[in-house]
Amino acid sequence: MSLKSVQTGDEVLRKGPWMPEEDEILVEYVRQFGARDWSSIRTKGLLPRTGKSCRLRWVNKLKPDLKRSGCKFSPEEEKLVVEMQAKLGNKWAKIASCLPGRTDNDVKNFWSTRQKRILRALQRPKMPSGSTDASADTSDLSKDPQSTDFGGFQIHSPSGAASLIASGMGPHFIFAEGDNKFRDSATDTTRCQMLHQVHTFNSMEADDVLSSHHNLSDHIPAGKTSSTPTYLTDIKTVNMPTNPRTPMSSHSPFIRIFQIYDTIQNPKTGELGLRTCEKEPCTGMTKQGANRNPLTSLVEPLASAPPCVTIASRMTRTIKQRPRSRRETRSTTILSCFEHPVVETSDSGNDSNSFNSIARAPQSSSPAHSSFSSQLSLTDSTLPQSNSNTTSNNTSSNNNNYLEFLLQSNGSLMQNVQIFSPEFPLFLTTSQQWEKLPTLYSEDASLYSGCNSKDADSCSPDSVITNFTADVFDSLEPLNSAQSEWWVAQ
DNA sequence: AACATGCGCAACCGCTCGGAT
DNA sequence: CATCCGAGCGGTTGCGCATGT
Numbered sequence: 001m002s003l004k005s006v007q008t009g010d011e012v013l014r015k016g017p018w019m020p021e022e023d024e025i026l027v028e029y030v031r032q033f034g035a036r037d038w039s040s041i042r043t044k045g046l047l048p049r050t051g052k053s054c055r056l057r058w059v060n061k062l063k064p065d066l067k068r069s070g071c072k073f074s075p076e077e078e079k080l081v082v083e084m085q086a087k088l089g090n091k092w093a094k095i096a097s098c099l100p101g102r103t104d105n106d107v108k109n110f111w112s113t114r115q116k117r118i119l120r121a122l123q124r125p126k127m128p129s130g131s132t133d134a135s136a137d138t139s140d141l142s143k144d145p146q147s148t149d150f151g152g153f154q155i156h157s158p159s160g161a162a163s164l165i166a167s168g169m170g171p172h173f174i175f176a177e178g179d180n181k182f183r184d185s186a187t188d189t190t191r192c193q194m195l196h197q198v199h200t201f202n203s204m205e206a207d208d209v210l211s212s213h214h215n216l217s218d219h220i221p222a223g224k225t226s227s228t229p230t231y232l233t234d235i236k237t238v239n240m241p242t243n244p245r246t247p248m249s250s251h252s253p254f255i256r257i258f259q260i261y262d263t264i265q266n267p268k269t270g271e272l273g274l275r276t277c278e279k280e281p282c283t284g285m286t287k288q289g290a291n292r293n294p295l296t297s298l299v300e301p302l303a304s305a306p307p308c309v310t311i312a313s314r315m316t317r318t319i320k321q322r323p324r325s326r327r328e329t330r331s332t333t334i335l336s337c338f339e340h341p342v343v344e345t346s347d348s349g350n351d352s353n354s355f356n357s358i359a360r361a362p363q364s365s366s367p368a369h370s371s372f373s374s375q376l377s378l379t380d381s382t383l384p385q386s387n388s389n390t391t392s393n394n395t396s397s398n399n400n401n402y403l404e405f406l407l408q409s410n411g412s413l414m415q416n417v418q419i420f421s422p423e424f425p426l427f428l429t430t431s432q433q434w435e436k437l438p439t440l441y442s443e444d445a446s447l448y449s450g451c452n453s454k455d456a457d458s459c460s461p462d463s464v465i466t467n468f469t470a471d472v473f474d475s476l477e478p479l480n481s482a483q484s485e486w487w488v489a490q
Numbered sequence: 491a492a493c494a495t496g497c498g499c500a501a502c503c504g505c506t507c508g509g510a511t
Numbered sequence: 512c513a514t515c516c517g518a519g520c521g522g523t524t525g526c527g528c529a530t531g532t
Contacts, residue, residue: 015502039516056501093519104519109499
């Protein structure tokens with residue numbers, strides 16, 4: 001065992017792992033004098049350790065009633081940590097005070113480890129057999145002109161590491177192990193093609209991802225809570241057509257869709273910012289033969305659900321087309337915001353209608369809902385001038401608004417927002433993607449929205465964020481109830 | 491079996507803050 | 512008011528173990 005010693009003046013301070021004898025001395029000291037005046041331990045010559053070191057040793061290891069080291073956090077503890085972290089931030093001591101036997105260091109390490117685990121789960125998608133990496137998938141897709149009909153979409157949960165997503169061209173969904181029915185069903189060309197785009201997570205990783213979404217409990221309808229973790233109650237199995245324009249058949253693959261919950265706050269108003277949620281089974285999901293885009297199902301809400309928004313994105317360009325500007329590339333990151341509650345959706349078999357019916361859903365009159373609507377309906381006039389100049393069509397304007405909302409809210413919301421574009425290898429980190437932008441679209445450098453600089457290479461997520469003014473929320477108007485063009489394919 | 495790698499955790503460091511003296 | 516000290520936090524390091532090759 002290595003034990004560092006540091007010479008300080010006449011005395012030698014010991015550092016590093018504690019010896020059992022040292023622990024004994026420390027315990028005896030506390031028994032006699034109490035857990036206080038830690039510096040006197042050294043001045044009394046009892047231990048060649050700093051008071052701070054003694055205190056930490058006592059608090060983290062020797063204090064009675066502490067849980068044994070290596071004692072894993074239980075699901076209940078994890079849930080509590082997640083919830084409290086969402087409420088309090090990184091107030092580890094405060095959080096630990098609610099967890100008997102846990103110290104702030106325990107909680108901090110747990111959180112740190114958990115974050116890393118989630119990140120790994122998100123960045124390490126397991127590709128089904130026959131596919132080696134994400135970029136290969138994209139190139140495979142590009143060979144098939146039908147792929148443009150997929151309209152890729154993403155389910156986005158924009159907080160921190162949990163902005164997990166399904167991405168790229170074609171439907172990507174998260175599903176857990178055990179969906180062999182789906183994999184096995186991919187026997188024809190079309191389904192194989194789709195199969196290439198599905199990112200899989202094993203159950204544990206999926207749990208990590210899902211449990212990372214906090215504030216679940218207060219949105220779960222009464223009677224729905226059970227011994228089952230809430231995030232697991234929301235796994236659904238749906239029939240999903242390989243192509244939204246293709247009627248579902250009995251051969252359609254099954255995919256489990258995890259409902260993603262999340263919240264963010266408008267840093268300026270402190271109000272609820274965004275939440276994806278779905279509380280109840282969607283009746284439309286079970287209709288065989290219904291030509292429903294699975295995304296339609298995803299955004300059907302529970303009638304009593306709080307104001308919430310499902311973020312989804314659908315690529316509007318063919319894979320062989322380059323975005324017309326970098327701006328547009330970014331806007332495909334998060335294309336659309338569906339505002340809840342959605343009263344009803346069209347079951348007409350027309351995907352565009354379905355989506356439009358969602359977009360046109362009547363607005364709730366609840367204050368929170370209205371407020372949130374406003375936040376999401378920034379007009380172009382409230383955005384940096386460059387936006388209106390560089391947004392090449394109406395399709396992305398509302399989406400840009402939402403993007404600006406994210407950008408404005410704070411930097412952390414953007415840190416894991418990923419840019420999904422056919423040209424981008426999937427699962428690059430944000431910074432990696434941004435680094436690639438100038439290379440891919442160098443001639444559009446001046447159009448790089450949000451950046452005042454004409455030098456595209458100087459652009460980064462941070463520069464975008466800092467270049468937005470703080471009063472971007474000052475000019476708000478209600479969402480336009482007119483027909484949305486969000487989902488009108490180009 | 492040996493080695494490499496990854497992961498979790500204990501412990502530390504630097505810093506800030508607030509209360510006591 | 513200045514200083515000291517304890518508490519707390521974010522970040523980091525290094526060790527030991529588990530797992531993979």
